[in-house]
Amino acid sequence: MLVAITREPSASLGRCELSFVAPQPIDVALAFAQHRSYVAALVAAGCEVVSLPAEPELPDAVFVEDTAVVVDELAILTRPGALSRRAEVDSIGVALAPFRRIARLIAPATLDGGDVLWIGRTLYVGRTARTNEAACEQLRGLLGPFGYSVESVPVTGCLHLKSAVTAIADGVLLANRALVDVGRLGGARIIDVDPDEPHAANVLRIGARLIYPSCYPRTRARLADFDVIEVDASEVIKAEGAMTCCSLVFTGQRGGL
Numbered sequence: 001m002l003v004a005i006t007r008e009p010s011a012s013l014g015r016c017e018l019s020f021v022a023p024q025p026i027d028v029a030l031a032f033a034q035h036r037s038y039v040a041a042l043v044a045a046g047c048e049v050v051s052l053p054a055e056p057e058l059p060d061a062v063f064v065e066d067t068a069v070v071v072d073e074l075a076i077l078t079r080p081g082a083l084s085r086r087a088e089v090d091s092i093g094v095a096l097a098p099f100r101r102i103a104r105l106i107a108p109a110t111l112d113g114g115d116v117l118w119i120g121r122t123l124y125v126g127r128t129a130r131t132n133e134a135a136c137e138q139l140r141g142l143l144g145p146f147g148y149s150v151e152s153v154p155v156t157g158c159l160h161l162k163s164a165v166t167a168i169a170d171g172v173l174l175a176n177r178a179l180v181d182v183g184r185l186g187g188a189r190i191i192d193v194d195p196d197e198p199h200a201a202n203v204l205r206i207g208a209r210l211i212y213p214s215c216y217p218r219t220r221a222r223l224a225d226f227d228v229i230e231v232d233a234s235e236v237i238k239a240e241g242a243m244t245c246c247s248l249v250f251t252g253q254r255g256g257l
């Protein structure tokens with residue numbers, strides 16, 4: 001079974017953290033409606049969705065991906081790079097506890113899950129303003145015993161590694177090469193985003209299906225060979241979010257520890 005943990009957007013989403021995106025007014029009612037479509041896409045792709053209530057005082061709490069790294073053997077709660085986001089983590093730990101043994105990154109580590117691209121037995125970790133080398137070291141200590149390696153990858157000009165590159169099939173990545181050196185990502189085939197759509201590299205892959213925002217038609221055309229579910233995500237994109245940010249997807253069943 002595939003599980004997707006999501007969280008309703010906060011009414012305070014308009015006060016979210018912004019790093020590389022200019023502020024624009026966010027229509028919270030529209031964000032709620034779009035989130036419902038995103039959840040429907042997760043269900044259509046085969047996920048059982050665990051939907052958490054909104055955290056009204058935590059503007060970025062809809063971006064649950066940043067709060068944990070979940071592999072088959074373990075869930076690691078993160079220490080998000082933005083101070084305003086640290087209070088998002090504990091409730092995610094409660095939601096993950098029925099499915100995984102829980103570990104936790106500790107200071108001085110900072111890490112956003114959006115910086116972690118998991119391919120096979122390697123976790124590529126973006127070195128960004130949110131994620132530091134201490135986090136990579138702690139991940140190595142926690143995941144090395146399970147046979148994972150952790151590779152640190154420089155990222156420039158965007159918030160997270162997965163703003164620059166995501167996996168869309170086994171051995172295939174969608175990427176903006178201006179933001180990350182794709183040569184460091186294990187020799188996968190690269191599909192480039194359209195040059196007019198530099199933010200279009202974030203896709204949520206669920207098995208053979210891809211959940212993708214409808215606002216990048218040129219890059220979408222490059223995904224013609226894939227099974228794509230399009231969703232309107234204008235409001236989370238204004239909040240410097242994307243497709244992977246809004247869920248934590250993993251295999252599991254309750255009590256399957």
Ligand code: GLY
Nearest residue numbers: 016017018239240
């Ligand atoms: N607004 C997304 C983030 O900065 O974490």
